[in-house]
Amino acid sequence: DAKTTQPPSMDCAEGRAANLPCNHSTISGNEYVYWYRQIHSQGPQYIIHGLKNNETNEMASLIITEDRKSSTLILPHATLRDTAVYYCIVRNPNNAGNMLTFGGGTRLMVKP
Amino acid sequence: DTEVTQTPKHLVMGMTNKKSLKCEQHMGHRAMYWYKQKAKKPPELMFVYSYEKLSINESVPSRFSPECPNSSLLNLHLHALQPEDSALYLCASSQPRRGTHNEQFFGPGTRLTVL
Numbered sequence: 001d002a003k004t005t006q007p008p009s010m011d012c013a014e015g016r017a018a019n020l021p022c023n024h025s026t027i028s029g030n031e032y033v034y035w036y037r038q039i040h041s042q043g044p045q046y047i048i049h050g051l052k053n054n055e056t057n058e059m060a061s062l063i064i065t066e067d068r069k070s071s072t073l074i075l076p077h078a079t080l081r082d083t084a085v086y087y088c089i090v091r092n093p094n095n096a097g098n099m100l101t102f103g104g105g106t107r108l109m110v111k112p
Numbered sequence: 113d114t115e116v117t118q119t120p121k122h123l124v125m126g127m128t129n130k131k132s133l134k135c136e137q138h139m140g141h142r143a144m145y146w147y148k149q150k151a152k153k154p155p156e157l158m159f160v161y162s163y164e165k166l167s168i169n170e171s172v173p174s175r176f177s178p179e180c181p182n183s184s185l186l187n188l189h190l191h192a193l194q195p196e197d198s199a200l201y202l203c204a205s206s207q208p209r210r211g212t213h214n215e216q217f218f219g220p221g222t223r224l225t226v227l
Contacts (some may be wrong), residue, residue: 032213043202043218044155056152081119087154097168098143098214102154 005018009107012082018075020106022088025069031092033064034100035073037084044087044102047073077112114139116132116219118203124225127193133222135186135203143208144186145216146178149200161186162208200224 005023012018024033033049042053048055048062050071055062075082087105116137125131135144143162147155160168161180175197177189186203198222206214 038155041220043204043220044216045218046215049213085154092140093213097160097162098208098216099145099157099160099168100155101157105154 004090004103006086006088006104006106008104009109009112011109012075012078014080014110014112015077017077018041018082018098018108018110019103020073020075020086020088020108021070022073023070024088024090027068027090028092030094033062033068033071034089034091034101035060035062036087036089037082038087039081039084040106047086078108080110082112083110084107113138114217116203116205116217118201118219118222120222121220122223122225124227125190125193126227127195129193130189130191132190133188133201133203133217133224135188135205135215136184137205139205139217140183141205141207141217142183143206143214144180145204146186146188146205147202147204147218149202150222151199155202175191190224193224195226197227198224 036044038044048060050062065077075110085105085107087102113133119134123194149155157170158172159178175192179187202221203219204216206216
């Protein structure tokens with residue numbers, strides 16, 4: 001699976017949009033972009049995934065560039081409960097064992 | 113029920129002890145995983161079970177011994193651990209099918225301290 005690069009930390013004001021970037025310049029054609037987050041003292045939680053189209057669900061939006069070399073996770077109205085480490089993961093759905101390989105992630109701090 | 117439960121929440125053990133971590137899910141998932149997470153680091157995959165059979169062992173030392181007694185349960189048996197094995201141990205489950213979106217559901221983890 002392709003490697004990802006994320007900024008180690010970001011701050012966001014409560015109520016504002018949080019835009020978390022991820023670089024995956026070596027992504028191959030059949031690899032998906034996944035986002036998970038890990039709130040302190042909890043296990044990781046799935047947020048969203050996409051292949052090449054932009055995706056939206058009740059938690060977030062995922063914007064993938066046309067060349068698929070980078071993506072942005074958008075939390076439209078960040079709350080204090082969104083403070084967490086956000087992991088961008090590129091995954092081949094045909095990989096053996098359905099494995100997730102976590103990178104360093106971005107520690108998002110939402111401030112009042 | 114979309115919950116993965118792990119017991120105990122916290123465990124302190126000596127280097128000569130034998131202990132076990134337990135994980136349970138009732139979502140009908142046939143793939144289960146153990147991850148290890150050191151402080152301020154991302155989770156690292158240890159083992160994958162698919163249909164109750166060990167399918168992936170990420171070169172984990174033999175002092176960690178996984179067991180999947182049935183499709184709902186996953187154990188991690190610990191023996192002769194070292195202080196550097198202190199970490200958060202996370203269990204996860206998913207459907208094992210390839211080629212589809214298989215969200216992994218994680219438990220809250222067991223925080224292990226080896227003295």
